[in-house]
């Protein structure tokens with residue numbers, strides 16, 4: 425590919441999507457690091473397979489290191505008029521939001537750094553009035569949206585603004601597939617850009633659901649659009665910097681049909697169809713390929729970034745400690761991403777006009793074959809009928825989506841109801857068992873009381889018997905004592921008699 429743009433040598437811009445890695449430091453009580461890291465490559469186990477990163481940032485790399493090393497050359501292309509994209513992906517909690525947005529001004533993320541870099545350049549006299557190419561009238565604007573549950577939320581819409589809560593997708597010759605009536609905010613400077621960006625981030629869905637926090641299943645898409653007159657061409661070059669934070673990739677290790685059964689058809693639709701788009705693109709590098717992007721809102725919105733007019737880079741955020749089975753699926757997905765070929769071109773007014781022309785033709789053909797919507801530029805005297813058909817088709821799609829969502833909710837409710845019914849049955853069984861056990865316990869209690877009474881009666885009878893025996897013995901003792909006293913008295917009397925008779929004997933002897 426031999427395209428030169430101003431002072432950027434595009435020959436060095438590879439068409440393949442390059443994948444860089446970032447291992448975040450351990451947080452909280454995370455276990456020991458278990459990634460297999462060898463130089464710039466990572467695997468889930470020592471035997472591989474390894475994913476070779478263009479660059480691998482280790483745990484001590486700051487957001488600024490990542491920006492400096494992996495973003496500045498993308499920004500040069502962007503300023504020159506090319507569409508560029510950064511996909512930030514990884515498991516939930518791997519550091520995607522931290523990388524994109526940072527945590528405070530001290531630890532700023534990549535997007536605020538992009539704003540700083542961009543506005544510094546656009547305010548630099550030397551850059552704008554380069555002797556080789558003069559640049560004029562730059563305008564920078566921002567779009568931010570979230571795709572969650574197949575609904576597109578406008579993150580820059582002030583709540584209560586009156587328009588519909590969710591954005592519809594539409595296709596036009598000028599813009600391609602895009603979210604209809606999405607907010608597009610003109611940015612004055614880097615401070616303004618940062619504050620709008622932070623407000624957008626704060627509007628992301630933060631709900632905790634049966635399937636984890638909403639942000640694990642949501643994608644955030646940020647478009648920074650630049651228009652600028654470059655050189656002698658009076659029409660602006662238009663380039664777009666897209667930053668995409670993908671949903672947590674851990675679900676790639678699940679079987680899609682089981683996932684669909686568990687969560688319903690909508691929640692992981694974006695991730696599942698992204699995986700199949702990536703697989704199709706990786707297996708076919710030729711420009712005449714036909715890829716089906718239409719399965720989900722996410723893939724429809726990423727047509728240019730994956731396989732189209734865009735220089736795309738993917739940043740895989742890695743946790744230091746993770747499930748090898750999940751990591752292995754993520755590495756396989758990223759290997760496929762690195763095999764995708766894109767076709768970035770300089771978006772000057774000539775290229776834009778040509779693309780618009782081809783898109784218009786395509787839309788017309790789709791319309792004739794009844795496959796797609798009618799572009800507004802092709803409105804004829806059949807307007808009303810065509811408009812009605814288009815509106816009905818859109819309404820039909822919306823109703824289908826709504827229907828699918830309701831079906832999911834119904835399935836979820838039925839599952840919940842089923843598990844509640846099971847719990848109720850379990851509880852009643854437990855209650856019955858408790859009743860039976862209670863009966864058994866009270867029976868044993870009665871038996872024990874009877875036994876106790878018997879023992880008490882026996883004890884009392886024995887006591888009575890013993891008391892009688894004691895009384896009898898006491899009587900015998902008294903009788904024996906009386907007998908003894910009587911004998912003592914007799915002995916005393918006998919002694920007295922003996923003494924008396926002895927005296928008489930002595931008197932009698934002396935008288936003889």
Ligand SMILES: Nc1ncnc2c1ncn2[C@@H]1O[C@H](COP(=O)(O)OP(=O)(O)OP(=O)(O)O)[C@@H](O)[C@H]1O
Pocket residue numbers: 447448449451514515516517518519520521522523527639640671672741
């Ligand atoms: N490079 C880093 N240095 C220090 N802490 C980090 C780093 N990367 C991430 N963290 C911390 O790790 C935690 C998870 O990061 P973060 O919220 O960015 O993950 P995530 O991938 O966006 O997760 P989710 O998909 O759930 O939104 C946060 O507490 C964050 O502060």
